[in-house]
Amino acid sequence: MNPRIQIAPNGPTFSRMVYGTWRMLDDAPSAQDINRRLNLCLDLGITTIDGAEIYGGYAQEAALGAGLALSPDLRDKLELVTKSGIYIPHSTAPGRRVAHYDVTAKRLIECADAALHRLGTDRIDLFLVHRPDWLTSIDDTAEGLNALVASGKIGAAGVSNYSPNQYAALNSRMAQPLSTNQVEFSLLHMDPIFDGTFDQLQTERVRPMAWSPLAGGGLFDATSSAGKRLAEEARLIAPKYGNASLEQLAYAWVMAHPSQPLPVIGTNRLDRIESAAKAAAITLDREDWYGLWVAAKGHGIP
Numbered sequence: 001m002n003p004r005i006q007i008a009p010n011g012p013t014f015s016r017m018v019y020g021t022w023r024m025l026d027d028a029p030s031a032q033d034i035n036r037r038l039n040l041c042l043d044l045g046i047t048t049i050d051g052a053e054i055y056g057g058y059a060q061e062a063a064l065g066a067g068l069a070l071s072p073d074l075r076d077k078l079e080l081v082t083k084s085g086i087y088i089p090h091s092t093a094p095g096r097r098v099a100h101y102d103v104t105a106k107r108l109i110e111c112a113d114a115a116l117h118r119l120g121t122d123r124i125d126l127f128l129v130h131r132p133d134w135l136t137s138i139d140d141t142a143e144g145l146n147a148l149v150a151s152g153k154i155g156a157a158g159v160s161n162y163s164p165n166q167y168a169a170l171n172s173r174m175a176q177p178l179s180t181n182q183v184e185f186s187l188l189h190m191d192p193i194f195d196g197t198f199d200q201l202q203t204e205r206v207r208p209m210a211w212s213p214l215a216g217g218g219l220f221d222a223t224s225s226a227g228k229r230l231a232e233e234a235r236l237i238a239p240k241y242g243n244a245s246l247e248q249l250a251y252a253w254v255m256a257h258p259s260q261p262l263p264v265i266g267t268n269r270l271d272r273i274e275s276a277a278k279a280a281a282i283t284l285d286r287e288d289w290y291g292l293w294v295a296a297k298g299h300g301i302p
């Protein structure tokens, strides 16, 4: 794995690729299975683990905590990221009627305390506001995040799915600037390179985290025209990159953007985690980066 990366001035230092746990419970893993996955990530140099309160039906943090607890020294070798703020009707919250966001100071502090307990740790390395909440003022959200950083319960704060304006507004109230904006970015979802998100983060010298870097598996849809074009382009350029697979080229494509996004990988398969880690060593030529762009879009550059 390439050298670790400080994701923001005064921000945390993370591995170049991040392991995501959104789908972690899909195959009903035991605590031992989760522990094995985490230890494999560690062996491969993927030391940063991304999660969220809502993942796995509000069960992911506790499951990750159980997996961590099986190797008592493991937690200190990893960086834990979690997110809060999305509330959907669920059996764990009887009476909740409407899916909504809540990123008030009160709620964020409650969530961070609960996450610490569920993860079995005394600090969260990076705590993210999962989505912007139109009904919470930036002062309210910032008050919660600033208090959490000041208390040492979280090492740093960031956001996810914020527009550049929303990011700038909240950042203006932060005692310690936000450390990331975790956004969707892949060959099939390029909005952050067009909507100012990555320009803003470069201005701030803050690294994005890129969720669904393989478009949730959509890149491999051989029935779609983009999928067919990408498979063909990957076949064409793979020999230059040690016969890299489409998934490895897709991770390399994400990491090549000058804002230096950290791909958050989502596979549950150990062989695919191993193969993903090798992508950090691939540096795409300019023309090949654009070749994949063109294959994904189905048209040339403007």
Ligand SMILES: NC(=O)c1ccc[n+]([C@@H]2O[C@H](COP(=O)([O-])OP(=O)(O)OC[C@H]3O[C@@H](n4cnc5c(N)ncnc54)[C@H](OP(=O)(O)O)[C@@H]3O)[C@@H](O)[C@H]2O)c1
Pocket (backbone or CB within 6 Å): 019, 020, 021, 022, 023, 050, 051, 130, 160, 161, 182, 183, 210, 211, 212, 213, 214, 215, 216, 217, 218, 220, 247, 264, 265, 266, 267, 268, 269, 272
């Ligand atoms: N902040 C947010 O709002 C937000 C939203 C979504 C996700 N995230 C984060 O981003 C992480 C990654 O998201 P993601 O899971 O959508 O990432 P992804 O890597 O784009 O997609 C993972 C999916 O692709 C499949 N896949 C991987 N390689 C494949 C291949 N060669 N052929 C066919 N299918 C393949 C995986 O299946 P297998 O498991 O079978 O390999 C899995 O279902 C999440 O875990 C979460 O931490 C954040």
